[in-house]
Amino acid sequence: MQRSLIGFIELLMTSVIWGVTYTVLKIALEYMNSFEVAFLRFFVASIFFIPIIFLKKEKYNFREILILIVLGGTGVFLYQTLFIMGESGVSAGASSFIVSTEPIFIYILSLAMRDEKLGIPPILGIILSTVGLIILIQPSDIGSGKMFYVILIILAAISWAIYTIAGKSVLSRHDSLHVTSLSSIIGTAFLFPLAGFSSLVALVHGETYSILSILFLGIGATFLGYLLWFDGLKYVKPSIAGITLYITPFITVFSAAIMIGEPLSPMLLVGGALIISGIAISNIGGIKG
DSSP states (O other): OHHHHHHHHHHHHHHHHHHHHHHHHHHHTTTSOHHHHHHHHHHHHHHHHHHHHHHSOOOOOHHHHHHHHHHIIIIIIIHHHHHHHHHTTSOHHHHHHHHTTHHHHHHHHHHHTTSSOOOHHHHHHHHHHHHHHHHHHOGGGGGGTHHHHHHHHHHHHHHHHHHHHHHHHHHTTSOHHHHHHHHHHHHHHHHHHHHOHHHHHHHHHSOHHHHHHHHIIIIIIIIIHHHHHHHHHTTSOHHHHHHHGGGHHHHHHHHHHHHTOOOOOHHHHHHHHHHHHHHHHHHHTTOOO
């Protein structure tokens, strides 16, 4: 019982850290472009991930290596670049709620692959989340160009869904933290050409806030976040773990209001609440994340 409580606290801490992450990304984007932020985040994290690869010895066959490359391309390269580019034009709170629709896309892709069956709760959940998304986007603002950034974030959610489904076979046979570490390093290599050596110079000689934000994103949100998450999952049921993630967007909303002065609009909170409620209802029907 005590170990389960510690595991739950670890998962809760991870959700809080990831909630603040979306706000810190906004701060980092004030000093660097999207590609630099994405690369530097995982470059810093990779410094800590590399020892895990050697400490936890795993052997992969050729097919699994190809899957790891796909994971690095979708879960790191595509997800990070699409999301961070999207967040550059949308508030931290809104972007956090939008990207939380990931389980919906996991379910849709699973349906297409016939790994899931059509069910009433997931359909109701998708409808509710879609209504919440429409309220969140506020169609009257689409003319301002916000829709472009919203689409980027939705594409990021889809890329994470692909990452999740593609990684299931490898994760079932190998240590999850080792797989995460290796795919993160591969994704970092994909990001490097877009960021270049100039991003490393920017990290070393950057302003205090830019350096602190990258260190938080790399060490806190990425390395420590994954470490706490996977350790917590050892002692807590996945269904319970998923519930802790529901608080992440709300942490983002309040941290963004405190740290960068983003307004707490009623439409944001209502739309976000509908999205989270829709995902919760969908989970009752068996959406697997």
